[in-house]
Amino acid sequence: MEIETRTPAEQLRACEALRRTAEARSLDILCELAEHYEVSEDSLIEHLVDRRIQPVVPGPTVSEFLSLELAGLLECTPLQAAAKLYSALRLKYRHPTLHTAVQQLDIEPHRALRAVDKCAHLDASVAERVTTGWLPQQLGLGHTAALNRLDKLVVEADPQRAIERERARRKDLDVSLWGSYDGVTTLSGRLEDLDARYLDASVDRMADVLTAEHPGLSRGQLRAKAMGVLANPAMALGLLQRAAQPALPDSEAPNGCLGPLCGTIQTPLHKLRPRLELAVHIDTNAVGCATGSARIEGAGHITLNLLREYLSDIDVTVQPVIDLATVAPEDQYRPSAALKKVLLLAFPTEMFPFSNRATARFMDFDHTERFRSGRRRQTRLGNLCPFSRRPHRGKTAGVWDVKQHSVGVLTWTSPLKYVYEVSPGGTRLVDTGHDAWRKLDW
Structure with missing residues (x-):
């Protein structure tokens, strides 16, 4: 029995070591990308530039479009990609001792990154001193106990800053x-x-x-x-x-x-009960049926049975049904209030690879095919999509190329030539931009 159980136990230990090694290596690769990534100057139009941001001091300046590229590579939202990038940069440039410990597998990468986040408000020299002192103290402690120990060191390292943070935190509601x-x-x-x-x-x-x-x-x-x-x-x-x-x-x-x-x-x-306006999406085949599903805007999919329960004891006023196929195109550049309402309902999230940002009224509804004065029927479903500011800049600058093949189905091509298809069903990588995979030299 001991031989039979020791073998998978050792295999599990080996897998855990591989995971930690991969996570530590990925942090360094993120920093390498930050140091070398830049878009082609030929793709930029005259009034847009690749703004270089310095998210970490000390640290390199970083292309504003890198977080968009990373979102596709890591299959996460641009905000999550930016957070991972900034954490990796803070670890390498503000906490060199802790960074070395991560690369030598002396500390769990996730624990180290949490420590980096907790020290983000400290001056670089103070932050390095705090985590260097904490590193031997956290050995043998559980995750929560280790971070509690760090909290104490952070407060003691700069008491006045701790008081200011408490005051600011009370406003961060x-x-x-x-x-x-x-x-x-x-x-x-x-x-x-x-x-x-x-x-x-x-x-x-x-x-x-x-x-x-x-x-x-x-x-x-x-x-x-x-x-x-x-x-x-x-x-x-x-x-x-x-x-x-x-x-x-x-x-x-x-x-x-x-x-x-x-x-x-x-x-x-x-x-x-207060007045509440709900947009309910029901497939035409489900109308009049006892079974099926409905999507309530902002509340996900539910069964028609639960929808009936929700509506059973309240007064309901039914608004006209919006049929996307009958929404008329418009000639002006900015969509009318009626068309914008349809767009908000048609696109529950931003249509950028792996983004899950809820479509909001402050987002840009941009023409996927550039608007040209004098042409009719350009402002329509099938040529409009919601983008937040950075994807919008990436598209306008020509850094990212986007095509909308049908309503809500877009193809994005990144500066590194990765091609993603985005639809209401999610995002999928359709082309790596290479004829064949090359063996990676680690």
Whole structure:
């Protein structure tokens, strides 16, 4: 038995060593690309240049278009690619001792990069001193314990900067919805500590109110339901007031009301929801059927059965159906408000390789085939797509070439001649730009 189990155990150790070696090598390769990557000057039009950015001091200047190239190579979003690149540059140029330890496999690359991020606000010399001192201390510690130790060293290295960061952090607040799957959505955010405690108490209070209506739910499920109710303030107040009413007619509560939540809302609770506009995408073959799926804009795909449940106890006003095949082209350069609304619905995400940025009203709706004055019907579905600023610059400069073969199906060619096809179904690499693979010299 020992021989049979030792063999896969050693193979697993070897695979882990290979993974760490590959991750360490990839960090150095990212830095090499940053140092040498530049686009052809011939591809740039007169009023656009390849802006060189210095994301890390000390460190090299980097082409603004490199993050777009890396997004395709790493199969991630341009923002994720830029974050990976900047982390690698910070590790090599701001933390040379830590960088050497990663290359010698003395520390897990992921742990080292987390340490680099935690020191990003420190001066380069201070950051190097902190991680050099932390390196021997983190040996043998778990991931969380090691980073907690680093947090202490960071605060002690520059106490005044730590105070300033705490003040800034209290302004860096955010709440977002993401990850919609199977009819549920993830809620995350950053709140001030006191506000977070009040919210937690309010959620608990509302969960108590909902217990009688949902006797089979766990505490966590009741708290999730409570968050949904608190999103509708009038409805939440109505429930709290109803719960505050005395159970017995001879209650001693003044005016028949318990405490400050005196009942005044008489409207049925389901009518207290705020007005909400939803775009629902349903295949024509599913209309009138008992089964099938629907896509709610911003909430992912759900079954038609769940859609019926969502709409069963609310007032619904159906707007005219938008049929993409009947959307008329326009002659002006900028799309009208009506066409822009159609574009926002037709393209839920930016149409750049591996980008998952949600299409927003501040994105550029650019002509994939350059707009020429005097020609008619150029502003239309099939010749417009949403791009954020950097992909838009890359296309306008001619650094990236893009063609839209049909509505929502684009082919992008990168400066290194990698070719990607982007559609609502995702991104796929269709051409590496080489006739044959060459053996890599590591």
